Amino acid sequence: MSGNPWAQWLDRYDTVPYQLSRKQGWDAFVNAGSRPRFEVLTRAEMRALNADVLADYNEARCVWNANPATIKTQQLARAFDVLEQVMASNRRDGDKLRGAAVIDAEPGLGKTTIATRFAREVHRREYRRHSPETPDGSQRLPVAFVPLNAGVTLKGLNQQLLEFYGHPGASRSTRTQLTSLAMDCVTTCETKLIIIDDLHFVDFRHRNGLEVSNHLKGLANVLPATFLFVGVNLEAKRFFDEGLLGEAAVYAQTSRRTTRCPVAPFSFGDGHSARAWTDLLVTLERHLILADAGPGMLTSQARELHRRTQGRIASLMNLIDRAAFLAITTGVEAITPAVITAALTDNAAQRLAELPA
Numbered sequence: 001m002s003g004n005p006w007a008q009w010l011d012r013y014d015t016v017p018y019q020l021s022r023k024q025g026w027d028a029f030v031n032a033g034s035r036p037r038f039e040v041l042t043r044a045e046m047r048a049l050n051a052d053v054l055a056d057y058n059e060a061r062c063v064w065n066a067n068p069a070t071i072k073t074q075q076l077a078r079a080f081d082v083l084e085q086v087m088a089s090n091r092r093d094g095d096k097l098r099g100a101a102v103i104d105a106e107p108g109l110g111k112t113t114i115a116t117r118f119a120r121e122v123h124r125r126e127y128r129r130h131s132p133e134t135p136d137g138s139q140r141l142p143v144a145f146v147p148l149n150a151g152v153t154l155k156g157l158n159q160q161l162l163e164f165y166g167h168p169g170a171s172r173s174t175r176t177q178l179t180s181l182a183m184d185c186v187t188t189c190e191t192k193l194i195i196i197d198d199l200h201f202v203d204f205r206h207r208n209g210l211e212v213s214n215h216l217k218g219l220a221n222v223l224p225a226t227f228l229f230v231g232v233n234l235e236a237k238r239f240f241d242e243g244l245l246g247e248a249a250v251y252a253q254t255s256r257r258t259t260r261c262p263v264a265p266f267s268f269g270d271g272h273s274a275r276a277w278t279d280l281l282v283t284l285e286r287h288l289i290l291a292d293a294g295p296g297m298l299t300s301q302a303r304e305l306h307r308r309t310q311g312r313i314a315s316l317m318n319l320i321d322r323a324a325f326l327a328i329t330t331g332v333e334a335i336t337p338a339v340i341t342a343a344l345t346d347n348a349a350q351r352l353a354e355l356p357a
């Protein structure tokens with residue numbers, strides 16, 4: 001590369017603040033190309049750069065290092081298989097009930113990543129087969145992504161769904177109007193998959209929450225789309241048995257209509273499970289742009305990395321991000337045990353790592 005290619009790289013590929021909860025942001029996410037990799041400079045090559053250019057090179061490396069492409073972990077591959085099966089019912093005619101899927105797992109295991117990446121494939125697939133406009137001239141939106149907020153109400157849920165479609169009625173309609181507008185949007189844009197993320201913000205045992213969950217089930221009954229519910233601890237929160245207790249829960253409909261898709265942390269025990277963890281580390285090792293990075297840089301620390309992160313992909317990604325940043329700013333240029341020790345994990349991972357083994 002000649003001149004200052006890293007400043008140019010940054011102009012094009014700097015961090016993108018996608019707003020997935022709006023159709024424009026979702027569209028940008030679906031259509032974004034991947035960042036091109038650039039060459040790793042040796043220490044001597046880095047010394048030859050002037051301070052400004054070196055700063056750009058380092059900044060570009062930090063952006064690159066922090067954004068590995070989605071890794072096809074076992075968890076992700078398994079979840080995709082389940083979701084594909086559930087989506088198969090989508091081919092049912094509109095008068096028959098469709099199934100729903102639920103990704104129910106602890107925080108930081110890659111639930112949102114699985115849901116959004118799967119949905120991105122669904123979106124692209126629909127676009128390969130159909131034109132970007134539906135027969136009545138609306139924009140085709142195969143996927144709607146609705147991340148919930150704490151204390152979400154029934155009205156808020158409908159508003160958020162409408163806001164995804166950029167519907168002007170979102171802020172000023174009554175509850176009943178909102179529901180029918182939401183149905184209009186889903187139908188005219190030929191939406192096939194609706195993701196409701198962070199569903200744990202709804203308390204199904206509380207009246208408001210029960211109302212939201214009943215409404216979601218109602219929508220799932222009338223809309224010609226598959227629902228993908230994503231959240232933490234939904235089973236304990238009684239999402240599946242609609243908050244009912246005892247025998248009544250057996251008759252709950254949700255349980256029958258939804259397929260669960262579990263996501264587990266990586267384990268580090270016998271040969272097979274340790275292998276998946278090591279494979280993940282190999283992928284990351286190859287990704288990082290550091291002058292002295294090489295094979296074994298992370299895999300030789302597999303046990304310690306597992307201890308620090310409890311095999312949770314979000315904690316691992318944070319730790320590696322920060323370690324790579326430290327490796328650059330301190331000039332170590334590799335992720336050594338000392339760098340790993342200095343790098344911070346999130347609060348939960350930190351606390352668990354401090355417990356006696």
Ligand SMILES: Nc1ncnc2c1ncn2[C@@H]1O[C@H](COP(=O)(O)OP(=O)(O)O)[C@@H](O)[C@H]1O
Pocket residue numbers: 068069070071072073076106107108109110111112113114313314315317
């Ligand atoms: N398959 C994956 N490949 C690469 N990074 C991932 C993957 N899954 C999760 N991550 C990382 O972990 C972080 C948290 O994942 P996320 O999907 O938000 O978890 P959850 O929704 O379960 O809390 C993501 O921001 C990303 O950095």
Ligand SMILES: [Mg+2]
Pocket residue numbers: 111112113197198
């Ligand atoms: Mg999430």
